[in-house]
Amino acid sequence: MSCALRVNDVSKRAKDFQILNHVSFELKRGEIVGLIGPNGAGKTSIMKILVGLTRNYTGEVDLSGVRDIGCMIETPNFYPYNTGYQNLMYFAGLNGVGKKKAKELLELLGLTDAADKNVKAYSLGMRQRLGIAQALLKDPDVLVLDEPTNGLDPEGIYEVREYIRKIADEKNITVLISSHLLGELEKMCDRAIMIKKGEVIQCMDFHGDRKRQIAYVIESLDTEAVERILRENRYQVLSQNEKEVRIGISEEEKNDVAKLLASHNVVLTGLYEASETLEDTFLELIKD
Numbered sequence: 001m002s003c004a005l006r007v008n009d010v011s012k013r014a015k016d017f018q019i020l021n022h023v024s025f026e027l028k029r030g031e032i033v034g035l036i037g038p039n040g041a042g043k044t045s046i047m048k049i050l051v052g053l054t055r056n057y058t059g060e061v062d063l064s065g066v067r068d069i070g071c072m073i074e075t076p077n078f079y080p081y082n083t084g085y086q087n088l089m090y091f092a093g094l095n096g097v098g099k100k101k102a103k104e105l106l107e108l109l110g111l112t113d114a115a116d117k118n119v120k121a122y123s124l125g126m127r128q129r130l131g132i133a134q135a136l137l138k139d140p141d142v143l144v145l146d147e148p149t150n151g152l153d154p155e156g157i158y159e160v161r162e163y164i165r166k167i168a169d170e171k172n173i174t175v176l177i178s179s180h181l182l183g184e185l186e187k188m189c190d191r192a193i194m195i196k197k198g199e200v201i202q203c204m205d206f207h208g209d210r211k212r213q214i215a216y217v218i219e220s221l222d223t224e225a226v227e228r229i230l231r232e233n234r235y236q237v238l239s240q241n242e243k244e245v246r247i248g249i250s251e252e253e254k255n256d257v258a259k260l261l262a263s264h265n266v267v268l269t270g271l272y273e274a275s276e277t278l279e280d281t282f283l284e285l286i287k288d
Contacts, residue, residue: 002028004066011057011059012045012054012096020198021199022129025203031192033174035178035193041103045097046195050071062068071146072128072144072148088102089102089268105133128152131148132145189204206246217244218271221267223245226240226266229264230245230247251273
């Protein structure tokens with residue numbers, strides 16, 4: 001997949017607080033990427049920079065390959081006593097888009113049957129889907145969604161998740177999405193970018209299955225030495241504690257890692273495959 005946009009060495013500071021610190025990543029066309037981190041990590045700041053709501057930053061955001069970006073940063077607001085169709089047509093007019101596009105998006109987001117109902121009667125999940133439809137009015141290449149499943153019940157979460165996946169697959173739109181619901185992101189996303197205290201600390205690739213990342217567990221009496229050697233040799237260390245180091249490698253690289261550690265006189269007591277969930281990795285990485 002070709003690159004849709006690139007964030008390079010972006011930093012942002014407010015008074016004495018470093019909001020973002022040398023953040024770099026890229027998004028590929030048609031993929032869904034989760035942006036994950038605790039409250040105050042800088043997720044919303046990154047999203048606001050991407051969509052042009054914040055310009056006070058250093059570094060580079062390369063949007064040369066992007067024609068348009070759609071976004072839903074805050075909870076979408078609509079006229080409650082107007083219908084879903086009327087609301088969408090109002091925003092369509094502001095964006096220079098016609099009736100045909102509004103109807104197409106209502107169908108795409110599963111809102112055709114509710115199009116003539118007042119938004120006041122919509123469930124929260126339906127309002128979120130109407131917000132996504134609004135963000136898609138100008139046929140964007142990239143869609144930025146900040147907590148689109150926040151406050152939804154399980155049925156609403158499932159609906160929004162399935163429609164986001166449908167949008168990415170059918171329209172080849174790149175989606176950057178933040179959420180506290182890590183299990184949902186794991187089902188939906190192709191990759192995850194983890195951010196802590198304004199810094200990207202880990203990227204996870206779900207290899208297209210959007211379910212689990214396979215990690216290798218290395219057990220040793222000197223896990224600090226293991227971590228240092230692996231990082232020096234540019235291996236992807238997922239986590240480390242006094243008992244084990246977890247590393248993201250392919251099966252073919254396992255013997256290379258064992259030989260590397262042996263060449264540094266590190267004794268291994270175990271080297272085996274482990275199934276690492278997104279939530280496990282996240283909780284380990286955000287520990288102070």
